[in-house]
Amino acid sequence: MMRRFSGSSRMRGWALGVAVVLWGFSAAPASAQKDSCVACHSNLPGEYGRPAKLFSSDIHHQAGLSCADCHGGDRTDDSMNAMSPAKGFRGVPAKAQVPQFCGRCHSDPSYMRKFNPSLRTDQVSEYFTSVHGKRLKQGDTKVAVCVDCHSVHDIRAPSDPRASVYPTNVAETCAHCHADANYMKGYKIPTNQYALYEKSVHAAAIAGGDTSAPTCSTCHGNHGATPPGVSSVANVCGTCHAMNEQLFEKSPHGAAFARMGLPGCVQCHSNHEILKPTDALVGTGPKAICVTCHVKGDNGYNTAQKISEGLDNLKAGYQKADQALDTAEKSGMEVSPAKVELTSAHSDLIKARVAVHSFNAADVLKITNQGVEISHKAYEAGIAALHERDYRRKGLAVALIAIVIAMSGLYFKIRRSERG
Amino acid sequence: MAGIKRRIFGWLDERIGGGSLEEFLRHKKVPLHRHTIWYYFGGMALFLFVIQVLTGILLLMYYRPTASGAFESVQFIMTQVKFGWLIRSIHSWSANLMILIVFIHMFSVYFMKAYRKPRELTWVTGMLLFFIVLAFGFSGYLLPWNTLAFFATKVGTDMAGFVPFFGKWILVFLRGGKEVTGATLTRFFGFHVAVLPGLATLLLALHLLLVQRLGMSVPPGVEKKIKEGKEPERSMPFFPNFLLRDVMGWYGALGALGALAAIFPWELGVKANPFGSAPAGIHPEWYFLFMYQTLKYLPPKILFINSELLGLLGFGVAGAIWVLVPFLDYKHGFGRVTRFFTGLGIFALGFIIVMSGLALF
Numbered sequence: 001m002m003r004r005f006s007g008s009s010r011m012r013g014w015a016l017g018v019a020v021v022l023w024g025f026s027a028a029p030a031s032a033q034k035d036s037c038v039a040c041h042s043n044l045p046g047e048y049g050r051p052a053k054l055f056s057s058d059i060h061h062q063a064g065l066s067c068a069d070c071h072g073g074d075r076t077d078d079s080m081n082a083m084s085p086a087k088g089f090r091g092v093p094a095k096a097q098v099p100q101f102c103g104r105c106h107s108d109p110s111y112m113r114k115f116n117p118s119l120r121t122d123q124v125s126e127y128f129t130s131v132h133g134k135r136l137k138q139g140d141t142k143v144a145v146c147v148d149c150h151s152v153h154d155i156r157a158p159s160d161p162r163a164s165v166y167p168t169n170v171a172e173t174c175a176h177c178h179a180d181a182n183y184m185k186g187y188k189i190p191t192n193q194y195a196l197y198e199k200s201v202h203a204a205a206i207a208g209g210d211t212s213a214p215t216c217s218t219c220h221g222n223h224g225a226t227p228p229g230v231s232s233v234a235n236v237c238g239t240c241h242a243m244n245e246q247l248f249e250k251s252p253h254g255a256a257f258a259r260m261g262l263p264g265c266v267q268c269h270s271n272h273e274i275l276k277p278t279d280a281l282v283g284t285g286p287k288a289i290c291v292t293c294h295v296k297g298d299n300g301y302n303t304a305q306k307i308s309e310g311l312d313n314l315k316a317g318y319q320k321a322d323q324a325l326d327t328a329e330k331s332g333m334e335v336s337p338a339k340v341e342l343t344s345a346h347s348d349l350i351k352a353r354v355a356v357h358s359f360n361a362a363d364v365l366k367i368t369n370q371g372v373e374i375s376h377k378a379y380e381a382g383i384a385a386l387h388e389r390d391y392r393r394k395g396l397a398v399a400l401i402a403i404v405i406a407m408s409g410l411y412f413k414i415r416r417s418e419r420g
Numbered sequence: 421m422a423g424i425k426r427r428i429f430g431w432l433d434e435r436i437g438g439g440s441l442e443e444f445l446r447h448k449k450v451p452l453h454r455h456t457i458w459y460y461f462g463g464m465a466l467f468l469f470v471i472q473v474l475t476g477i478l479l480l481m482y483y484r485p486t487a488s489g490a491f492e493s494v495q496f497i498m499t500q501v502k503f504g505w506l507i508r509s510i511h512s513w514s515a516n517l518m519i520l521i522v523f524i525h526m527f528s529v530y531f532m533k534a535y536r537k538p539r540e541l542t543w544v545t546g547m548l549l550f551f552i553v554l555a556f557g558f559s560g561y562l563l564p565w566n567t568l569a570f571f572a573t574k575v576g577t578d579m580a581g582f583v584p585f586f587g588k589w590i591l592v593f594l595r596g597g598k599e600v601t602g603a604t605l606t607r608f609f610g611f612h613v614a615v616l617p618g619l620a621t622l623l624l625a626l627h628l629l630l631v632q633r634l635g636m637s638v639p640p641g642v643e644k645k646i647k648e649g650k651e652p653e654r655s656m657p658f659f660p661n662f663l664l665r666d667v668m669g670w671y672g673a674l675g676a677l678g679a680l681a682a683i684f685p686w687e688l689g690v691k692a693n694p695f696g697s698a699p700a701g702i703h704p705e706w707y708f709l710f711m712y713q714t715l716k717y718l719p720p721k722i723l724f725i726n727s728e729l730l731g732l733l734g735f736g737v738a739g740a741i742w743v744l745v746p747f748l749d750y751k752h753g754f755g756r757v758t759r760f761f762t763g764l765g766i767f768a769l770g771f772i773i774v775m776s777g778l779a780l781f
Contacts, residue, residue, distance in 0.1 A: 332685040334498045334505070392505075396682040403675040410668045418661065 036078045037067035054154040063115050070101070096136055098145040099124050126223040142183070149173055149222075165222070168206050170215040171197055196273035214240070237265040247357040279315065282356055283308025306361035310368035311352055317375035318345050324382030331389050338381035345374040448632065448658035453642045453651070458528035459662075460669055462631070465525050467670045468518035469624070471677070472556075475511040476613065483563070485609035487602030490565035491691040498688055509681035515557060517677065519707045522553050523772075530745070530765050533758065534637035540746035542634065545627040547743045552620050554707065559612040561705060565605060566689030571698040572705070573608075574600045579715075582728040601694065640758070703779065710775035711735055742768070 041052035055061045060069070068075040072088040083089045093101040103124035105111050112121050123146075127133040132143040149165055156163035164173045175194035177183055184191045197203050197216070205213035219236045238245025248254055248264065257264055268289045269277065280287040284296075284305050294300035321342055328335050348371030355364045450459060482501055484493040497504035526546065529535065535543035562573045577600065581591040596603035638646070645651040656662055704712050711731070718727035741748065741764075751757040 332683070332687075334495065334685075334688055336495070336688070337499070392682045396678055399678050400675050403671050403678075407668050407671045410664050410671070414661065414664050414668075417664075 033064070033066070034076050035066040036082055037071075037073070037075055040078070041067070051153040057154045057156065059155055059157050059160075069105075095141045095145055096139075098147055099127055099133070099136070102146045123223045126221075129224050130221070142177075144177060148177070165217075167211040167213075167215050170217050171203065171206075174216045193272045196270070200272065200274040201276045202274060237269075241265075243354050244357045247355065251357065251359040253359055277353075279308070279311050279353070282311065300359075303359060303361045307356055307359075307364045310361070310365045311349070311356075314345070314349050314352060314368040314371045314375070317372045317379070318342070318349060321345070321375040321379035321382060324379050324386070328382050328385035328389065331386070333385040333389050335381060335385050338378050338385075341374060341381075342378040345371040345378065348374065444632070445659040446657065448635070449655040450658050450662045451636055451638045451642075452654040452656055453638065455528075455532055455639055455642070458525075458532060459636065460666060461521055461525040461528060463666045464669055464673060465518060465521045466624075466628075467666075467673060468514050468521060469620070471514045471674075472511065472518065473617070475507050475514065478507045479511060480613060485563070485606050487565060487605055487692075490563060490605060491688075494564045495688055498685075505685060506678075506681050509684075509686045510677050512686035513677055513680040513684075515560060516706070517673070519553060519557055522550060523707075526550055527765065527769055531762065532637065532639040533749070534639075535746040536637070536640075536749070537746075539630070539634055539637055542627060542630040543746050544743060545623050545630065549620065549623050549627060552616055552623065556612065556616050556620070557705060557707060559608040559616065562605060562608045563612065564689065565692050567692050567696070567699055568689055568702070570600060570692035570694065571702045573604065574698070575702060575712075576704055576708070577604075579728065579732060582726065582732050584729065599694070706776060706780070709779040710772045713775040713779040716779075738768070 038052045038055055041049055043049065044052070051067070055067070066075045067073070068082075070090075071092070072090040073084070074082045074087040076082075077087070081087065083091075090101075106119075107121050107124045109121045112119055127146075128137065132145070135143045136145065151164050156166075158165045160166060161168065163169065171194055178189075179191055179194040181191045193216075202213045202215070206215060245265070256262075257267065263271070268281070278287070281289050282304060284291050284301060285308070288304065288308070290300065290304035294304060325335050325339055325342065329339075348367050352364055352367040352371065355367055358364070450456070479497065482493055482497050482504065484490060494508065497508050499505075501507075529543070529546070558573075558576060562569045577591060577594050580594055581587045583590055592598060594604070594607070595601070596607040642651065646653045703709060714735075715728060715731040718731055720727055722730055745761060749758055749761045
């Protein structure tokens with residue numbers, strides 16, 4: 001019954017002893033089917049035992065599969081025979097073989113249908129269109145393969161928050177390689193993307209629980225991990241920021257940027273370090289981006305100035321009205337209709353900020369002027385309320401004086417009539 | 421001028437006997453002693469009731485008692501109707517002020533033992549008026565149909581459901597259904613502007629009639645001193661002396677109401693959303709707080725009896741004792757029995773003040 005296999009004689013003796021002991025305890029595993037792989041390997045030390053120990057949390061295990069379903073062999077056989085090539089044992093795949101290893105099932109629609117009919121089965125073919133896949137074919141084994149991103153033996157579904165490919169974890173997973181300057185030596189790409197991304201609004205949104213916010217794979221794709229070409233960056237941002245993209249494409253910048261080979265949205269907003277934009281970014285001020293290209297006197301400069309003024313006017317008008325209404329409300333005046341009207345001025349401010357991407361001063365000013373008018377009306381309503389409040393207080397003073405006069409009149413009448 | 425007055429009075433006297441009223445008024449006397457000040461509170465309560473009726477009638481011209489119209493109509497009154505803000509705020513402030521004055525009136529009458537024979541019925545009608553005034557407050561509070569009003573009414577009417585046997589029927593009767601809805605609003609409006617005013621007018625007429633017939637009561641201590649000759653029996657004519665002083669007080673109250681309405685207008689709030697959740701810390705108006713706070717302190721169950729039921733029963737029994745005090749204080753204002761009831765009164769007053777204070781802070 002003894003089989004030849006690689007390893008020291010001490011190892012051999014150890015394994016034999018364990019096998020004999022386990023043979024006596026070979027009860028059926030928790031899953032309906034017998035799994036001798038896990039049963040044996042979970043008692044082995046170090047790296048021999050780790051996969052089996054991790055496997056209980058693996059999605060494949062939960063689907064009823066065992067080690068043998070990937071690595072081959074016979075899960076019902078308690079002997080060392082379980083791992084014979086005759087029984088189809090494939091062993092540990094080399095890194096370059098991993099995509100096909102996983103693809104044996106994951107690219108087989110009729111097989112995958114049995115487990116999850118809605119799962120895609122083109123991941124491997126998509127992978128080989130990516131830089132990772134292409135370089136792997138050329139012999140670069142430093143690139144990411146399936147198990148680098150999805151982990152191995154404790155693979156969780158992407159919808160599981162503990163999965164390495166869950167949206168909140170994706171950036172960290174990519175950063176394992178892409179933020180490691182030593183590892184990435186030799187490749188001509190920067191390694192600061194993760195650090196920059198962590199500062200962005202998108203990272204903050206994801207950290208705040210919004211899993212619809214973009215992470216690395218949202219813009220770069222996951223299996224077809226091709227860096228987007230300059231011409232397609234605006235298309236990526238536009239998937240969510242549709243209005244901004246549409247306006248941008250029709251704007252003077254759209255054609256001009258394409259002609260100059262500039263990366264659309266990224267030119268002003270950056271690709272990884274996308275910070276929360278402020279009104280100061282537009283215009284001719286110290287923080288403005290427009291003046292990085294435009295100079296005083298050119299059309300762009302003048303447009304930027306007008307747009308910036310429009311936004312500032314609306315913001316100032318809105319704040320003035322808000323303050324007046326707030327003061328009126330605090331002194332007890334009923335101004336809720338005016339407050340409701342003012343909210344549309346705030347909406348106009350948001351719309352104007354989107355309209356900036358048309359880089360057309362007239363379009364932006366149309367919206368800001370509307371908002372300024374609404375703000376002005378609300379401000380007038382606030383001032384009117386304050387005047388009404390003052391009128392009421394003056395009226396109260398007059399009434400109180402009259403009442404005091406009446407009361408003193410009564411007092412003197414009482415005194416007079418009682419003295420007699 | 422005096423001649424014209426005489427002629428008009430004469431004309432009326434020939435037809436409806438107004439002269440006897442004048443005669444009667446001239447004869448009415450108000451006793452003078454160190455506790456005379458408390459005599460003003462009854463008249464003040466009456467004055468505030470008249471204010472409520474007048475402002476209420478004016479509000480009635482614009483108010484719409486439906487779930488879809490109530491809040492908007494109050495908003496309209498507060499913002500569009502000329503002096504609507506004044507009338508509405510005075511109505512709300514005067515309601516609170518009236519309840520406070522009524523409490524003071526009730527306790528001052530109690531401590532001065534004015535409920536003694538022959539004034540037992542005056543006390544009973546007064547107590548019924550007290551309950552009607554609280555009902556006015558409760559029903560009126562819902563009418564603006566804002567969040568606070570809606571949920572305070574929900575909590576308050578929930579209590580009605582705890583009465584044994586009849587509780588469920590009482591709750592449905594009050595709410596016009598199982599839940600607080602627009603039907604509740606219309607029903608409370610009916611109570612507030614028709615049923616309660618009618619009842620109040622009847623009882624008030626009876627109460628005032630009794631007061632006029634039986635004259636003003638003098639506290640037992642003062643009575644004793646007068647009998648022993650230690651204090652002279654002093655009084656002042658009701659008309660015009662006491663009445664003029666009354667009117668001075670009424671003017672003061674009017675000024676206070678105007679100031680409150682102008683400087684602290686009653687808030688509109690947010691329109692009630694029956695599907696929303698009760699705001700945190702929701703509580704009834706201040707005059708119900710002492711009962712609310714007591715119920716909060718009771719553990720959920722005492723000897724398998726639901727504590728809300730126990731609390732209700734407790735207050736019910738206390739209320740019944742309070743109403744029947746004239747018949748229970750059989751020593752007619754002297755001796756240990758009276759002192760017991762004075763102590764009971766001090767306890768009741770202290771309890772109300774302390775519980776209300778705890779609820780507020």
